[in-house]
Amino acid sequence: MDNELEITEECRMDSCLFFSSAKLARVLGKIAEDKFKKTGLSPSHALLLYTVNQKGSIPQKEVGELLHLTPSTITRFVEKLKEKSFVITKCTGKNVSLFTTEKGLLMQPEILKAWDDLHKAYKDSLTEEETRQFVESSNKMLSKLESYKD
16 A cells, blocks of 8 residues: 555664663563562662672762762662661762661672672573673763763
8 A cells, every 4th residue: 555654674663772772671670670679679779789888988979870870869769778777878068978887788798699690690692792792882872872962
C-alpha cells in the first residue's frame, strides 16, 4: 500500500542506540536488583554506601557527580542510608558531607559480594576485550553527550 510506512534501517528499534541501551539498562538493572537484594539495599544505594565507605567521608555533591545522580536523588538516597544508620551527615554552611558509620562499614563485604555476583552474572556475555571496549566507548559517548544542549 502507498500509505504504509516503509521501515528503514534508520528507524528500526533493534538498530537504535537509544532503545538498545535502554533495554540493556533494564535487563542489567533487573539482574543487579536480584544480586543486591540480600544486602537489603538497591544497587544505587549500595554503590553510594560503598563510595562513602571507601572514602570515609565525602562531600554529598561529589558523590552525586561520581554517580551521575541529581542532588534531589542523592538527598533521598542519603536519607535512606541515614535511617539505617549506615551514614551520618555533617553540614558546614551549605555543604553537606557524608561520613561512614561502623554499621555502614560492616556492610562493605556484603556489597562487594553482591557486586562480584553481578559481574559473574554477565561476565560470559562478552569477552574481557569486548567488555573493555564497550565500557571505553560508553564512557567516551557519555563524556560527549553530558554537555549536549539542544
